[in-house]
Amino acid sequence: MEEQQANAPEDVKNVVIFLRSRNAGIKVRVGALNGRRVDYFKGKSAIKALLSPAYAQHHGLPKITSEAEALTVLSAVRTCAFFLHVHRGAPVGRSRSSPKLLQLTPEQTVAADGYYAWVFEGSQWSTYAGALLLVLLILGGALFPVWPLVLRLGVYYLSMSVLTLVAFFLTVRLVFYLTTVVVVNPGIWLFPNLFADVGFVESFIPFWEWAQR
Known part of the structure; x- marks a missing residue:
């Protein structure tokens, strides 16, 4: 999958970066796939993001004016293994808010009513920044008595x-x-x-x- 993502066309990579950004406005949920927690979304949410004014304002992205064109672009993204078509099952835990169990579907297609699990993590700078902040907070807490x-x-x-x-x-x-x-x-x-x-x-x-x- 990493090789497919690395060899993806530049415009497809730009679409992925947009979809993984907060500007896209995609409702991302957390599910469990093969024992791992992953982000997943619904097809119609991604279609709506590709037809949004925020998408149109970005440069270097394929022009999309209809739902059919949005599905074509999403199919190209899926072909490059940035996300996978999954079936959503019951919650893993007893709580209603527990992650839903996800399973890969035999037919890897793109549709508005389908669910898709991200394989691409996107930029990790926020994760590193959060880890650094956590370390600083722990050090600050340990030194609290001498403040x-x-x-x-x-x-x-x-x-x-x-x-x-x-x-x-x-x-x-x-x-x-x-x-x-x-x-x-x-x-x-x-x-x-x-x-x-x-x-x-x-x-x-x-x-x-x-x-x-």
Whole structure:
């Protein structure tokens, strides 16, 4: 697969980079494929991204004006093994937010109603930056006892303020849900993916959703 990706045409690579960026707006979910956690998406979400104004503004990308052209481009991306057609099954764990079990389909085709698992990870600079930040935070925590008193008090009050805001937000979210259960059954969850196994940004998308019965 790595060889296929390396030999892919430049315009196909540019499409992949766009689709993996946040500007694409693709709803990415986390699934389990062959015992590994992978990102996956639905075909219609990728088609919508390729027909979006954000895509049209980028240079070096194939021109796409219809759903048929979008499917053709996505087929070229799949041929270069950047993603694989999968079947989505039941959650791996007991929780509703647990990753769904993914299995490769015999027919590797591209369609709007299909699910596709990313094989291409994209740029890893954010991962490295996050790891470096985590190391710095651990070192800072270990040296906390020798911090100046003013800084220690500042961190204390800041942490208490953040915890208070989080508790207030969760309380409002729960009260809103319980209220809507009575008024408009089955109820509405604000930020339904808040505790789902997704990325930070995806945790706040969508803003609301009907609760599942």
